[in-house]
Amino acid sequence: MSLLMQQHFSQTYIEKYLNNIYNYVLDTIEDEENLCNLLNLDYTNNNQNVDYSNILTQGIYLLRYAYAYIFEYKLMYTELLDMYEKNNINILSIGCGTCIDFDALLLLKDKLNKRFTKGLTYTGIDPVCWNDNLKHKYFTTDKKSKLNCIQSNLEDYCNNKDITKLIDVLVFPKSISEIY
Numbered sequence: 594m595s596l597l598m599q600q601h602f603s604q605t606y607i608e609k610y611l612n613n614i615y616n617y618v619l620d621t622i623e624d625e626e627n628l629c630n631l632l633n634l635d636y637t638n639n640n641q642n643v644d645y646s647n648i649l650t651q652g653i654y655l656l657r658y659a660y661a662y663i664f665e666y667k668l669m670y671t672e673l674l675d676m677y678e679k680n681n682i683n684i685l686s687i688g689c690g691t692c693i694d695f696d697a698l699l700l701l702k703d704k705l706n707k708r709f710t711k712g713l714t715y716t717g718i719d720p721v722c723w724n725d726n727l728k729h730k731y732f733t734t735d736k737k738s739k740l741n742c743i744q745s746n747l748e749d750y751c752n753n754k755d756i757t758k759l760i761d762v763l764v765f766p767k768s769i770s771e772i773y
C-alpha cells in the first residue's frame with residue numbers, strides 16, 4: 594500500500610471490511626454449483642450485462658474495486674466539502690450499490706461534524722438489492738448523519754418529484770455509464 598493511501602485510510606476499517614467480504618465470498622463459492630457462470634464476468638467497458646443481483650458478482654466486484662473506490666470517493670467528498678458552504682447537506686447517490694461512497698463520507702466524520710452542524714442526509718438508490726452481508730458493518734455512523742437506502746431506479750425515484758429542490762448534491766458513483 595502506498596504511503597499516500599496509508600495517510601487517507603484507517604487501515605483497521607478497510608481491512609475488516611474487505612476480510613468480511615472475502616470470507617463471505619469464500620462461503621458462497623463453496624455452496625455454488627455452477628462456478629462456470631463466472632467465467633464471462635467482465636466489469637469493464639461500461640458493461641451493462643453484469644448481473645449485480647448475483648451475490649458472487651457483488652462480492653467479487655467489491656473485492657476488486659471497493660478499496661480503490663473508497664479512496665477516490667474520500668478525495669471527491671473532501672474537495673466537495675471545500676466548495677460547499679451550507680451547514681446542512683442532502684446527497685443523492687444514484688446506483689449506490691453497497692453505498693461505498695457513504696462509507697467514504699464516514700471516514701471524514703470529524704470534518705463533517707464540524708461543517709454540517711445542521712446534519713447530513715445521504716440517500717442511496719439502486720434497483721438492485723445488494724446483499725446486506727457485504728455492507729458497512731465496520732463504518733460507524735453518528736447522530737448527525739442519516740443514511741437512507743432505497744431499492745429503486747432513477748426514473749421511478751424521480752417520478753413526480755422535483756429532486757433539484759430536495760437534493761444539494763447528485764452523485765453517480767461509478768454508475769453513470771451503467772444506468773439503464
Ligand SMILES: C[S@@+](CC[C@H](N)C(=O)[O-])C[C@H]1O[C@@H](n2cnc3c(N)ncnc32)[C@H](O)[C@@H]1O
Nearest residue numbers: 688689690719721746747766767768771772773
Ligand atoms: C458499477 S455499479 C456501482 C456501484 C457502487 N456505486 C460503487 O461505487 O461501486 C453500478 C450500479 O448502478 C446501478 N444502476 C443501474 N441502472 C440504474 C438506474 N436506472 N438507477 C439507479 N441505479 C442504477 C446498478 O444496479 C449498479 O449497482
